[in-house]
Amino acid sequence: MSRREGIVDGESTRVFIIVPLGLALGGVFFFFSGVGRFRRERAFVRGALSAPGVVIGFRTRWTRAGTYENSGPLFFPLVRYTTRVGQTIEFESPIGSSPRLVREGQAVTVLYHPDAPRQAHLSSGCLQYGLPLLFILLGLGLGLFASLFGLFAWFLIAKLPTP
Numbered sequence: 001m002s003r004r005e006g007i008v009d010g011e012s013t014r015v016f017i018i019v020p021l022g023l024a025l026g027g028v029f030f031f032f033s034g035v036g037r038f039r040r041e042r043a044f045v046r047g048a049l050s051a052p053g054v055v056i057g058f059r060t061r062w063t064r065a066g067t068y069e070n071s072g073p074l075f076f077p078l079v080r081y082t083t084r085v086g087q088t089i090e091f092e093s094p095i096g097s098s099p100r101l102v103r104e105g106q107a108v109t110v111l112y113h114p115d116a117p118r119q120a121h122l123s124s125g126c127l128q129y130g131l132p133l134l135f136i137l138l139g140l141g142l143g144l145f146a147s148l149f150g151l152f153a154w155f156l157i158a159k160l161p162t163p
Contacts, residue, residue, distance in 0.1 A: 016153035016156065016157055017153065020146045020147075020149045020150035021150075022146075023142050023143075023145060023146035023149065024142070024143055024147070024150075026139075026142050027138075027139045027140070027141070027142030027143035027144075027146060028139065028143070030135045030138045030139035031135070031139025031140060031143065032139070033135050033139075034131075034132045034133065034134070034135025034136035034138070035132070035136060037131060037132035038129065038132035038133070041128050041129060044111070044113075044121065045111060048111035048121075049083075049111070049112060049114060050109055050110065050123060051081045051083060051084065051109070051110050051112065052082075052107060052108075052110070053079045053080060053081030053109070053110040053122075054079065054080055054105065054106070054108065055077045055078070055079055055102050055104050055105060055108060056078050056079065056090065056104070057077075057078040057104055058075040058077055058078060058100065058104070059075075059076045059078060059096075060073045060074070060075055060076075061073070061074050061076065061096060073098055074096035074097065074098050075096055075098060075100045076092050076093050076095070077092070077093045077100075077122065078090065078091075078092055078093075079092075079108060079110060079120070081110040081112075081120070083112065083114070084114075085114075089112070089117045089120065091119075093121070094121070095121075095131075101126070102122070108122050108123070108124075109122070109124075110122060111123045
C-alpha cells in the first residue's frame, strides 16, 4: 500500500473535492444575493424623497427557529409621516429587529416614492444596507474558506509522495 492510499483513500478524496466546491457555491449564492439586495436598495434610495416621520408603535412577530425555546420576537416599527403634498401616511417598516433599533416617539427620516408612499423605508444605513452587506461578507468569507480548504486538500491529495 502506498503512503497516499494509507492517508487519503478514494472516499476522502471525494470529500476533499466536494466540500470546497459546495462551500464555494454557497459563497457565490450569498455574494450575488447580497449584491442584488444592495443594488435594489440603492435604486430605491436614488429615486426616493425624504420626509420627517415618527415611530408610533411596533408590530411584534414571533420567529420560530425549529423549537419553541429558540423562538423570539421581531419588532417592526410602525411609522407616521407626511408627504410633500400633505398626505399623512402610516406604514409598517419591512425590516424588523430584536432588540428594537428605534423607540416609540422617536423622530426618524422616511424615504418614499411619490407614486407609492405606503411602500416607504426608514432611512438608516444599518437598516438599509446591513443585510445586503452581511450577505456579501458571508459570501466572500465562504469563498475564502473554500479556497483555503481546496488548496489544503490539493496539497494533501496531489502532493503526497508515494513510496
